[in-house]
Amino acid sequence: xxxxxxxxxxxxxxxxxxxxxxxxxxxxxxxxxxxxxxxxxxxxxxxxxxxxxxxxxxxxxxxxxxxxxxxxxxxxxxxxxxxxxxxxxxxxxxxxxxxxxxxxxxxxxxxxxxxxxxxxxxxxxxxxxxxxxxxxxxxxxxxxxxxxxxxxxxxxxxxxxxxxxxxxxxxxxxxxxxxxxxxxxxxxxxxxxxxxxxxxxxxxxxxxxxxxxxxxxxxxxxxxxxxxxxxxxxxxxxxxxxxxxxxxxxxxxxxxxxxxxxxxxxxxxxxxxxxxxxxxxxxxxxxxxxxxxxxxxxxxxxxxxxxxxxxxxxxxxxxxxxxxxxxxxxxxxxxxxxxxxxxxxxxxxxxxxxxxxxxxxxxxxxxxxxxxxxxxxxxxxxxxxxxxxxxxxxxxxxxxxxxxxxxxxxxxxxxxxxxxxxxxxxxxxxxxxxxxxxxxxxxxxxxxxxxxxxxxxxxxxxxxxxxxxxxxxxx
Amino acid sequence: xxxxxxxxxxxxxxxxxxxxxxxxxxxxxxxxxxxxxxxxxxxxxxxxxxxxxxxxxxxxxxxxxxxxxxxxxxxxxxxxxxxxxxxxxxxxxxxxxxxxxxxxxxxxxxxxxxxxxxxxxxxxxxxxxxxxxxxxxxxxxxxxxxxxxxxxxxxxxxxxxxxxxxxxxxxxxxxxxxxxxxxxxxxxxxxxxxxxxxxxxxxxxxxxxxxxxxxxxxxxxxxxxxxxxxxxxxxxxxxxxxxxxxxxxxxxxxxxxxxxxxxxxxxxxxxxxxxxxxxxxxxxxxxxxxxxxxxxxxxxxxxxxxxxxxxxxxxxxxxxxxxxxxxxxxxxxxxxxxxxxxxxxxxxxxxxxxxxxxxxxxxxxxxxxxxxxxxxxxxxxxxxxxxxxxxxxxxxxxxxxxxxxxxxxxxxxxxxxxxxxxxxxxxxxxxxxxxxxxxxxxxxxxxxxxxxxxxxxxxxxxxxxxxxxxxxxxxxxxxxxxxxxxxxxxxxxxxxxxxxxxxxxxxxxxxxx
Numbered sequence: 001x002x003x004x005x006x007x008x009x010x011x012x013x014x015x016x017x018x019x020x021x022x023x024x025x026x027x028x029x030x031x032x033x034x035x036x037x038x039x040x041x042x043x044x045x046x047x048x049x050x051x052x053x054x055x056x057x058x059x060x061x062x063x064x065x066x067x068x069x070x071x072x073x074x075x076x077x078x079x080x081x082x083x084x085x086x087x088x089x090x091x092x093x094x095x096x097x098x099x100x101x102x103x104x105x106x107x108x109x110x111x112x113x114x115x116x117x118x119x120x121x122x123x124x125x126x127x128x129x130x131x132x133x134x135x136x137x138x139x140x141x142x143x144x145x146x147x148x149x150x151x152x153x154x155x156x157x158x159x160x161x162x163x164x165x166x167x168x169x170x171x172x173x174x175x176x177x178x179x180x181x182x183x184x185x186x187x188x189x190x191x192x193x194x195x196x197x198x199x200x201x202x203x204x205x206x207x208x209x210x211x212x213x214x215x216x217x218x219x220x221x222x223x224x225x226x227x228x229x230x231x232x233x234x235x236x237x238x239x240x241x242x243x244x245x246x247x248x249x250x251x252x253x254x255x256x257x258x259x260x261x262x263x264x265x266x267x268x269x270x271x272x273x274x275x276x277x278x279x280x281x282x283x284x285x286x287x288x289x290x291x292x293x294x295x296x297x298x299x300x301x302x303x304x305x306x307x308x309x310x311x312x313x314x315x316x317x318x319x320x321x322x323x324x325x326x327x328x329x330x331x332x333x334x335x336x337x338x339x340x341x342x343x344x345x346x347x348x349x350x351x352x353x354x355x356x357x358x359x360x361x362x363x364x365x366x367x368x369x370x371x372x373x374x375x376x377x378x379x380x381x382x383x384x385x386x387x388x389x390x391x392x393x394x395x396x397x398x399x400x401x402x403x404x405x406x407x408x409x410x411x412x413x414x415x416x417x418x419x420x421x422x423x424x425x426x427x428x429x430x431x432x433x434x435x436x437x438x439x440x441x442x443x444x445x446x447x448x449x450x451x452x453x454x455x456x457x458x459x460x461x462x463x464x465x466x467x468x469x470x471x472x473x474x475x
Numbered sequence: 476x477x478x479x480x481x482x483x484x485x486x487x488x489x490x491x492x493x494x495x496x497x498x499x500x501x502x503x504x505x506x507x508x509x510x511x512x513x514x515x516x517x518x519x520x521x522x523x524x525x526x527x528x529x530x531x532x533x534x535x536x537x538x539x540x541x542x543x544x545x546x547x548x549x550x551x552x553x554x555x556x557x558x559x560x561x562x563x564x565x566x567x568x569x570x571x572x573x574x575x576x577x578x579x580x581x582x583x584x585x586x587x588x589x590x591x592x593x594x595x596x597x598x599x600x601x602x603x604x605x606x607x608x609x610x611x612x613x614x615x616x617x618x619x620x621x622x623x624x625x626x627x628x629x630x631x632x633x634x635x636x637x638x639x640x641x642x643x644x645x646x647x648x649x650x651x652x653x654x655x656x657x658x659x660x661x662x663x664x665x666x667x668x669x670x671x672x673x674x675x676x677x678x679x680x681x682x683x684x685x686x687x688x689x690x691x692x693x694x695x696x697x698x699x700x701x702x703x704x705x706x707x708x709x710x711x712x713x714x715x716x717x718x719x720x721x722x723x724x725x726x727x728x729x730x731x732x733x734x735x736x737x738x739x740x741x742x743x744x745x746x747x748x749x750x751x752x753x754x755x756x757x758x759x760x761x762x763x764x765x766x767x768x769x770x771x772x773x774x775x776x777x778x779x780x781x782x783x784x785x786x787x788x789x790x791x792x793x794x795x796x797x798x799x800x801x802x803x804x805x806x807x808x809x810x811x812x813x814x815x816x817x818x819x820x821x822x823x824x825x826x827x828x829x830x831x832x833x834x835x836x837x838x839x840x841x842x843x844x845x846x847x848x849x850x851x852x853x854x855x856x857x858x859x860x861x862x863x864x865x866x867x868x869x870x871x872x873x874x875x876x877x878x879x880x881x882x883x884x885x886x887x888x889x890x891x892x893x894x895x896x897x898x899x900x901x902x903x904x905x906x907x908x909x910x911x912x913x914x915x916x917x918x919x920x921x922x923x924x925x926x927x928x929x930x931x932x933x934x935x936x937x938x939x940x941x942x943x944x945x946x947x948x949x950x951x952x953x954x955x956x957x958x959x960x961x962x963x964x965x966x967x968x969x970x971x972x973x974x975x976x977x978x979x980x981x982x983x984x985x986x987x988x
Contacts, residue, residue, distance in 0.1 A: 316551070359592070366625075370625060375621055375622070375624065375651075377618055377622050381618070382549075385658070386551075386552060388658065389662050392659075393666055393670075400659055401659050404655050404656060404659045405655065405656075407655050408652045408655040412648065415647060415648065419640055419643070419644055422632050460547075460548065460550055460551070463549070463551045464550065464551070467551065
């Protein structure tokens, strides 16, 4: 029973594999995907309170992991729905595409449950390899085929590099503690706190997840992959893996519980550089997905504020923040998918006058972007604020001030998108036609707006549940 | 917690905050513009009438916060939903609730497209504005303070004039950039006060002088931009000129007051030493604002710009009154906040009415309408007289008290009569630019455009303006009732301030010859 969510995804993967062998209609594949991800979300919801250890303790099921799985399942469900007709993917690759997505979801779900370094590695690779293939699958239009292959190669190479770092770090940990099992490592680490090699090992292991989270200096792939991959793939990459990455980072951070030490200095430096790099680069972007890519880098920096407090409440806010980030990103991509013509990329200018063509989409975008910018009463503000408070309490005064300044920088580029959305277009300007959102899409966008506001105004429940889950998950 | 008088009975303040917000819901499900207008008018009127309950229940003899409510909000960080009212904020809350129905009336025909969305923005604005004035938890305050930007941004950005995009972005970025560091200061105060965001606990704590200076500077940046004080005022004319009438009225009447309210509520009690230390500088900035606003207003040919710059001058008087730090000054400046809300709000309504007819804000195209719009110019005349503080009108009382306070301003051993003397030309300038505008609108010259087609204001417009006129004379002739409301709170504020600012006074005293 404790393994049920994973089994469901595996079953989905097998079904998609079967579908790929036959000449199945795209609608069939799409509907199967809807059904499976809805089912998966329900299964995850039902198994929130299950707990247990599997596979000789390498796989640990607790409330924290199940909540993360639920978030991943929901993200996948929303991605499948908002991409609708999958205009960015060739029809004959539909089943395969869904197969890879299911495999990647499986990998991410296993990742959040891993309690052993080897299991972490295997799960991470499983999720990454599927995405390596998803990135270059994109309908080649206007001879832009080079584009997505560049993205694919970049994603692959940086991924492999990060994995290399991680394995190297893991080997150090194994050398120091003589075990790959996290519970054993946690016992032995307190005696090794003065070893400089431990710092190197910890940072290197974390590097593997910095890559998934797109934190400086492992961010180089992000803009090109976002731009090159199909809109649906980007939406998936932007939402799901980040949840898993934060989840596992929190587990690792609780392992290396050393406040005020060189690890936290390294993390702060990465966080600050990430924010400045992301925000300053986003200022000049013309392509919406590229802008979101850079903003994602900046947000990764913010999440690190929670990680480097090395406290449960800090971890809970980091989880809150990344969950909020997922909702906001999905809301942005919902609008992008509705605007995009045949799955092409969307320039920021294409949003001109969106408000007059579809008020609901415009409001969705407004809420998502203002939330990303950190304006109350949305989730982005509440999360950012709690992260700042947590970091300030731990004495990171300079870090908090710089982060606050970054918020001000960020406002500008989010606002310039909102500005275009709500301005009146010139008469002679050619407007991009929008695919009228279906009822289903409208429902999703209302739900996303509601969730962003609801959790933003009333974060109490979420935090309490998350703190409880983290306390249970303490290794 | 002893400063709080927890309110029993219906939660008046919460109802005032959330009533407009809940009233948004029906607007989302209707396509009928007329219904939207009427519904919003009804809701804002109900809120206005209901807010009068505050007056009857308000205890004028205590400086404690009244009508308080307290609920846990975010447990993990000890953030509570605490709201309350004292003599400093009650008039501002009433100003907000009372002015909203007239904003709806003023937009009745002015806003012709996307009416529903506009009304939604107005209602959300009302919630946020009331929230700012009653929040007693610093985070709650910050949430309302920032959340207000979104509807205001949309009001300017969607329904504004030709340069609305520029104006709305400038407004948004200026205000937000100013308050970002305020957030850091809030967190610092939170950590200093045993992890609490409760505002009364943060007051009168004798923080170290350097920390006070830093915190004060973040306060100053956030609030001075909002006021706006010279030289942070450049967003104001742009926003005022481009905003639709209701937007201008809200901006002038309520939003600008948030800055000065912030000084009174936060800067004085939390950082008294720094306040005393920096008061001379701020006073001279206020004087600069008064003179600068006056001269610039004199040169404007755009009526809205003229009134916008006059606001810079009037708000200079308000900050002058606050930072002379004595009873007359502070009470005068609170009264002047209300006066400016009434008078300038009404002037923007007047300009909006002309604009609806001539579709131009240029003074040139509105010259000589006195012959055809007798009702209109009657109102305009009284509001203009009030604007330059003609005796018998509301602003006279406010400005007189502020100047009286400025004459008796002293810090350490020094007295500064120059200060009040320097502000006097501002009062003269106000008369100059207002009379100039009045003369042109009523009579004009020999080259007036043909205005014979213009209709005088209708009943709806008269109903919109009449209450403003009532308050112009009510405050002008019988201000004591208004002053009584704030007296206890101001007295308490200043006596506490005197007790806690000794160090700052000594420091300043040494610097002065």
